[in-house]
Amino acid sequence: MSVKAQRTVPIPLTVPDDRVADLHATYDPYQHCQNRTVEWCWPDQPKQPDDLTTSKGDAEDALYHDLRETTDYTLNANLVQKAIKDAVGAVGSCKTSWKNGDRISKPVFEDHDDASYTMTYDKRAATYHRYKASFAVVNGAPVECQYELPEDLTGTPYERYVLDARWSFSTSKLVYDGERFWLHAVMKRRYAEDPAYPPASDGSDTQEDFTRVLGVDLNVNGYSAVTSAGGFHGNADYLNHRRAEYEALRGELQQAGTRSAHRRLQSRQGVEWAWFDQYAHDVANSIVADAVRVRATHVVFETLTRIRTRISNAPKFQQWLFRRTQEYVEYKLEEFGISFEQVGSYHTSQACSRTDCDCVDEANRNDTHFECVECGYTLNADLNAAKNIGLKFLDELPTSHTCSSGKATSQLALVSGTLTPSGKTSRMDWESTDKPHPQRASGVRRARAK
Numbered sequence: 001m002s003v004k005a006q007r008t009v010p011i012p013l014t015v016p017d018d019r020v021a022d023l024h025a026t027y028d029p030y031q032h033c034q035n036r037t038v039e040w041c042w043p044d045q046p047k048q049p050d051d052l053t054t055s056k057g058d059a060e061d062a063l064y065h066d067l068r069e070t071t072d073y074t075l076n077a078n079l080v081q082k083a084i085k086d087a088v089g090a091v092g093s094c095k096t097s098w099k100n101g102d103r104i105s106k107p108v109f110e111d112h113d114d115a116s117y118t119m120t121y122d123k124r125a126a127t128y129h130r131y132k133a134s135f136a137v138v139n140g141a142p143v144e145c146q147y148e149l150p151e152d153l154t155g156t157p158y159e160r161y162v163l164d165a166r167w168s169f170s171t172s173k174l175v176y177d178g179e180r181f182w183l184h185a186v187m188k189r190r191y192a193e194d195p196a197y198p199p200a201s202d203g204s205d206t207q208e209d210f211t212r213v214l215g216v217d218l219n220v221n222g223y224s225a226v227t228s229a230g231g232f233h234g235n236a237d238y239l240n241h242r243r244a245e246y247e248a249l250r251g252e253l254q255q256a257g258t259r260s261a262h263r264r265l266q267s268r269q270g271v272e273w274a275w276f277d278q279y280a281h282d283v284a285n286s287i288v289a290d291a292v293r294v295r296a297t298h299v300v301f302e303t304l305t306r307i308r309t310r311i312s313n314a315p316k317f318q319q320w321l322f323r324r325t326q327e328y329v330e331y332k333l334e335e336f337g338i339s340f341e342q343v344g345s346y347h348t349s350q351a352c353s354r355t356d357c358d359c360v361d362e363a364n365r366n367d368t369h370f371e372c373v374e375c376g377y378t379l380n381a382d383l384n385a386a387k388n389i390g391l392k393f394l395d396e397l398p399t400s401h402t403c404s405s406g407k408a409t410s411q412l413a414l415v416s417g418t419l420t421p422s423g424k425t426s427r428m429d430w431e432s433t434d435k436p437h438p439q440r441a442s443g444v445r446r447a448r449a450k
Ligand SMILES: [Zn+2]
Pocket: 352, 353, 354, 357, 358, 359, 372, 373, 374, 375, 376, 377
């Protein structure tokens, strides 16, 4: 295993005089997206913390298209997403404070004339260099800003983290403090036995141009999670069985109606939720371990809304579990500097995942077996879905990341190698595991409440 470290380095920016207005103008639609998101997350007169919605995926599903329309497509798509994420994060902080008994009020993102502001730029909306950065804006070309550096850099955080090639830029923040602009550069570094990360096959890849995706399919039967790299995790059948037993016990105790039965039910309920929570934790850990093993830069799930639509009869506790699992994965990936992503993918289980075949047919899937009626491709059905989810994300990347010329490389991590969106495969450049193929789902691995 390896560890990731992260440092934030504030750097004052020199903005060309004639472009200051463009940066400010970009915050107008950004702020609009933030405030609209808060309105969506925050019902009229919420009565308890859980009345506040804090799912980034759900907010994005509900608002993204509308916000792109209303901002006239001038605001960079990644900035729309980041504005939604920032706002959901602000609501999440309120929710936590409220749960801790603090007084809270609805967050409001102010106009730039009145106050300071922050915009989050990932590496698709900004380009980060060692001496300068450029930021996508609503008017004209990206604004290029030089870093304003002291004469003597010795020992500065700038020297230690920004100039040191072992650290690389991650999603960072453009901050206006009311007087001037700053880049709060988020620098990440991975400490590993193998320092060559990501693999530089022809010596030209840099981390910023390199995308390797791990697709993840979540299920209510069989394995709870299947990754495109052939990870089969959790046992949803056992989960359903355990839940059914609990429901039966609950029925009995409720019928008994005595005070002792009520107490027993309450304590048992706590044990059940702790067990499911631990289960989500374990599945999340296994997914993250897969991502680290194959050196993924991105882990991609279906949005929860998509999963709900696809599995419309999924029981409530399974939906809760999916959400929990995704939250744990997102949280754990941060320490490795791997991005968490969601796609609103369609036909993930019926579409053929061969990149040169576009067959979508219900007949392709027969329980756990996938066999394309057009090209004859066969594989595990969940693995096929996980591949489709990863490929969907690569599809949506800007072309600079997917073109075969130039330095940009993008790949999907598979069981024994990688695949590019254009169908080029490579042998794996990571350690194989003992169990690359699905094992029988018997018992539940490592899923016990502490
Ligand atoms: Zn096919």
